[in-house]
Amino acid sequence: xxxxxxxxxxxxxxxxxxxxxxxxxxxxxxxxxxxxxxxxxxxxxxxxxxxxxxxxxxxxxxxxxxxxxxxxxxxxxxxxxxxxxxxxxxxxxxxxxxxxxxxxxxxxxxxxxxxxxxxxxxxxxxxxxxxxxxxxxxxxxxxxxxxxxxxxxxxxxxxxxxxxxxxxxxxxxxxxxxxxxx
Amino acid sequence: xxxxxxxxxxxxxxxxxxxxxxxxxxxxxxxxxxxxxxxxxxxxxxxxxxxxxxxxxxxxxxxxxxxxxxxxxxxxxxxxxxxxxxxxxxxxxxxxxxxxxxxxxxxxxxxxxxxxxxxxxxxxxxxxxxxxxxxxxxxxxxxxxxxxxxxxxxxxxxxxxxxxxxxxxxxxxxxxxxxxxxxxxxxxxxxxxxxxxxxxxxxxxxxxxxxxxxxxxxxxxxxxxxxxxxxxxxxxxxxxxxxxxxxxxxxxxxxxxxxxxxxxxxxxxxxxxxxxxxxxxxxxxxxxxxxxxxxxxxxxxxxxxxxxxxxxxxxxxxxxxxxxxxxxxxxxxxxxxxxxxxxxxxxxxxxxxxxxxxxxxxxxxxxxxxxxxxxxxxxxxxxxxxxxxxxxxxxxxxxxxxxxxxxxxxxxxxxxxxxxxxxxxxxxxxxxx
Numbered sequence: 023x024x025x026x027x028x029x030x031x032x033x034x035x036x037x038x039x040x041x042x043x044x045x046x047x048x049x050x051x052x053x054x055x056x057x058x059x060x061x062x063x064x065x066x067x068x069x070x071x072x073x074x075x076x077x078x079x080x081x082x083x084x085x086x087x088x089x090x091x092x093x094x095x096x097x098x099x100x101x102x103x104x105x106x107x108x109x110x111x112x113x114x115x116x117x118x119x120x121x122x123x124x125x126x127x128x129x130x131x132x133x134x135x136x137x138x139x140x141x142x143x144x145x146x147x148x149x150x151x152x153x154x155x156x157x158x159x160x161x162x163x164x165x166x167x168x169x170x171x172x173x174x175x176x177x178x179x180x181x182x183x184x185x186x187x188x189x190x191x192x193x194x195x196x197x198x199x200x201x202x203x204x
Numbered sequence: 205x206x207x208x209x210x211x212x213x214x215x216x217x218x219x220x221x222x223x224x225x226x227x228x229x230x231x232x233x234x235x236x237x238x239x240x241x242x243x244x245x246x247x248x249x250x251x252x253x254x255x256x257x258x259x260x261x262x263x264x265x266x267x268x269x270x271x272x273x274x275x276x277x278x279x280x281x282x283x284x285x286x287x288x289x290x291x292x293x294x295x296x297x298x299x300x301x302x303x304x305x306x307x308x309x310x311x312x313x314x315x316x317x318x319x320x321x322x323x324x325x326x327x328x329x330x331x332x333x334x335x336x337x338x339x340x341x342x343x344x345x346x347x348x349x350x351x352x353x354x355x356x357x358x359x360x361x362x363x364x365x366x367x368x369x370x371x372x373x374x375x376x377x378x379x380x381x382x383x384x385x386x387x388x389x390x391x392x393x394x395x396x397x398x399x400x401x402x403x404x405x406x407x408x409x410x411x412x413x414x415x416x417x418x419x420x421x422x423x424x425x426x427x428x429x430x431x432x433x434x435x436x437x438x439x440x441x442x443x444x445x446x447x448x449x450x451x452x453x454x455x456x457x458x459x460x461x462x463x464x465x466x467x468x469x470x471x472x473x474x475x476x477x478x479x480x481x482x483x484x485x486x487x488x489x490x491x492x493x494x495x496x497x498x499x500x501x502x503x504x505x506x507x508x509x510x511x512x513x514x515x516x517x518x519x520x521x522x523x524x525x526x527x528x529x530x531x532x533x534x535x536x537x538x539x540x541x542x543x544x545x546x547x548x549x550x551x552x553x554x555x556x557x558x559x560x561x562x563x564x565x566x567x568x569x570x571x572x573x574x575x576x577x578x579x580x581x582x583x584x585x586x587x588x589x590x591x592x593x594x595x596x597x598x599x600x601x602x603x604x605x606x607x608x609x610x611x612x613x614x615x616x617x618x619x620x621x622x623x624x625x626x627x628x629x630x631x632x633x634x635x636x637x
Binding site for chain 2: 105133140141142143144145146148149150152153155156173174175176177178180
């Protein structure tokens with residue numbers, strides 16, 4: 023008899039525990055639609071999209087910013103006549119400004135790329151492209167920019183800026199490009 | 205293992221005693237008036253004269269395609285022959301030569317196939333003599349084009365004494381991933397293989413005369429470097445020089461490299477020693493000098509120079525040091541190639557219609573145009589026989605490689621796959637596997 027009572031008591035206790043657990047779950051699911059559900063997480067918060075606190079730029083970041091400024095300052099191209107490496111008055115003006123920029127950004131060296139239009143043949147154009155790049159180098163040298171800061175690469179007609187086949191495209195392709203090297 | 209075709213002369217060459225050069229048709233493809241010979245390729249036959257196998261028919265098609273590259277042969281067709289096919293078998297006794305003679309057919313070719321074996325014969329119709337007879341065994345579909353090429357090489361050799369066109373491998377630049385890499389293929393475009401993966405632009409390939417190396421220029425943001433590709437090891441070595449350039453490296457017949465470097469402020473041509481050190485400038489001047497090309501003796505070197513203003517072609521006699529101006533017409537003549545015998549120079553001239561290829565006979569002092577566009581034709585290069593001239597042209601849209609002859613025969617495009625291809629250079633080297 024005692025054993026029966028004990029078993030009955032245990033069953034009642036168990037069923038009450040089970041009932042209370044079921045009720046708890048039901049209560050959660052039955053939140054009103056308008057209520058705000060708050061999730062609590064231990065994960066690190068992503069702060070990337072938040073405004074960064076004020077801090078000083080790292081050395082690398084400053085250099086990258088300066089590099090971008092320097093590229094902006096020396097990036098203007100100069101252009102040539104057909105089969106010519108003679109600097110035009112316009113080119114000299116552009117190079118004057120470039121020399122000032124190179125003095126200002128003295129940490130940086132540049133690559134001068136010599137390019138040609140498609141009309142000449144490949145090998146002669148590679149030599150002509152070098153003369154074009156060298157013409158700019160020599161002019162900059164006269165303005166006080168050391169040759170050691172300037173690397174020359176002639177691409178001849180391998181990398182046209184414009185793909186067309188008329189003078190409009192050709193005149194844009196006969197050029198020197200200036201790129202910050204380091 | 206892929207079936208490999210084998211040359212077995214034994215079967216058919218019982219006839220070779222009849223096929224001596226002294227007895228048979230031969231002609232000088234370099235003669236002043238070009239001979240044109242009519243050749244008819246009869247339908248292939250199977251065993252006992254029955255219908256052909258697919259292999260035999262395919263072989264016949266490849267041979268006819270190859271013959272299309274030989275301007276001194278004219279392909280005739282069966283419907284031009286009275287009574288149709290005048291043969292009952294493959295040999296002279298099985299052929300009725302009379303209708304062929306009436307049809308002005310000079311050469312007739314028979315093809316027989318049995319299983320993976322192929323027999324091919326070419327007869328001279330007026331004498332009924334066998335010019336070429338070959339049997340090939342264990343031929344499979346993949347090897348068939350090479351077998352056809354070998355047969356045509358033999359035919360060309362018998363007729364002209366030359367076969368450089370079929371025995372050569374072309375090296376050339378192709379556009380890859382925004383740059384250029386070097387490829388090789390046979391003169392018929394077979395065995396197309398990319399051989400460099402340097403990045404940047406690989407241009408101006410030049411074969412060593414032994415076919416073991418290719419010199420070229422690599423252009424990248426590191427500047428110009430001389431590349432040397434090694435056939436045996438299938439690798440490239442890049443070398444930087446003083447100055448800013450390394451343009452138009454060219455092997456001399458004795459295995460040295462002439463290259464345009466800028467050691468004194470502008471491009472001049474230097475000969476490199478065995479340690480790749482430049483010596484004194486060849487034919488120095490204040491102007492640009494590039495694109496050297498040598499005859500087989502190595503004594504004559506043509507090159508392009510701006511020493512008198514615009515670019516013109518000059519000839520250096522290396523023994524005396526004398527420099528001779530070669531071109532006077534036009535204001536922009538570039539990229540010369542000297543024939544192996546040193547007599548002819550082909551070069552690109554800028555005309556009102558674009559770049560065109562011209563040839564100058566250094567002995568006769570005469571000049572003529574051999575390509576006619578449209579678009580631009582440039583990068584001419586003599587084959588090892590000095591008969592064919594390959595060049596790059598934009599005539600069909602894009603830049604592709606074509607071949608003509610020094611007589612200006614109609615140009616034929618060499619298949620080089622999709623993408624632009626240019627700067628072809630001939631090398632006496634078998635195609636890569």
